[in-house]
Amino acid sequence: MPLDLFRMHHVRHLRGNVAQNLARYAERKQWAGKPTGGGTVRLASTLEPAVPLELELPDGDDLKDLENTKIVHGAFPDLTPLQARDPRLWTRLTHMECWAYMRKRWDVSRQTGDDAKKQRYVLEHYFITQNQSRMLLRNGIARLWWYGHLTHDPARKDPYELTAVLLSSLDIAQQLLERNMGRAPAVRTAFLDFLRKNAGSLGTSSEQRRNRIRALAKSLNLRGGFTLLDCLTATDIETILANELSVVARPSEVAREVTIV
Structure with a gap:
């Protein structure tokens, strides 16, 4: 009806x-x-x-x-x-x-x-x-x-596979869909796929996960300030995010040393 x-x-x-x-x-x-x-x-x-x-x-x-x-x-x-x-x-x-x-x-x-x-x-x-x-x-x-x-x-295979990633944390939905990068389908897909593949590296506590997801979203969004994100391939986006994750996932002591240097 x-x-x-x-x-x-x-x-x-x-x-x-x-x-x-x-x-x-x-x-x-x-x-x-x-x-x-x-x-x-x-x-x-x-x-x-x-x-x-x-x-x-x-x-x-x-x-x-x-x-x-x-x-x-x-x-x-x-x-x-x-x-x-x-x-x-x-x-x-x-x-x-x-x-x-x-x-x-x-x-x-x-x-x-x-x-x-x-x-x-x-x-x-x-x-x-x-x-x-x-x-x-x-x-x-x-x-x-x-x-x-x-x-x-x-x-x-599961059409809602990326939906599950998006909704696994309210912060993911906010960081992705309320930023400009969320408007680009290819970027949106690549970002969620990266989170899916690297779920084990996002942290063990909710605060750690939240901070790392925010850092990843921010890094990609900033890249959009001088690069057309639509022009990036999925591999490009994965590389950007992997580099950022390698930084934010470092132990705090190392991160401080890198910052000082």
């Missing part, structure tokens, strides 16, 4: 009334699909999920991001990037079909701070507040589709 979208006037109404509706984001039942005085809220579309949008609920520290990326991307495999920027689609899904998941994954009631902070949290994860790639990666459901779209590779 084709999926109805929210009409844009309804999206604007919901977005403009987050303060008044803040408590409702903790309710178990969906509420956002009801008319608000501005006529019908639903817009018929030709989008039809290829698989049911039955997302897995987070379980403690297991956020189920990989599993749900496969579900959302698999539900809309032919969605175009233009369609995937439509706030009418993602606002509908965050407030209707994926409501139970959103309440669990992006639970407003567990946020600390004043109401203004909670309102920003709702706007960031339940809506798309700006037409920017970064904001698409903040929306609770859009982010899942984009993770799949940017990493899915049907030529691999």
